[in-house]
Amino acid sequence: MSNQGCEIKSIREDLIAEVTKKMSKDSTYHDISNLFKLLGDYNRIRILCALSYQELCVCELSLLLDMSQSAISHQLRLLRHKDIVKFRKENKQTFYSLQNDEIISIIRKANEYGF
Known part of the structure; x- marks a missing residue:
């Protein structure tokens, strides 16, 4: 069975420093993660796809998506x-x-991508 980790511990500190400079702050990664959590709801x-075609009111979204107006309002909020x-x-x-x-x-x- 093959181990996926390194067999020897050899740290390229110059490379680590270079990548560290290019990476964003932790808060940025938290914001991106929260965005994907928000987008993780069916x-x-x-709603977003419907709004990409046309400006709509809650009652129109409700009929279009077969959801209650209160559920639509909650998601829109x-x-x-x-x-x-x-x-x-x-x-x-x-x-x-x-x-x-x-x-x-x-x-x-x-x-x-077929996700």
Whole structure:
């Protein structure tokens, strides 16, 4: 059976220093991890994909995705809190759209890779 670790302990300190300089702060990796946790929800992905095609209100999203309005509102609140979606009010309706289209490119790229 082959061991996947190093057989000898030889540290290339210059290489470690070079990579350390290039890496981001730990807080950046926490933020990225939290983004992927947020995107790890089936319904949030569906909401984002729907909003990538058209600005929609909660009642329209509810019908489109066969979810309750309260469930949609809850998911939108989480996405709004992370500045992934934005909203605007018009009379008594609230319309939602993507804050930044880059989030959809991540989702579409994952779809291309067959995840």
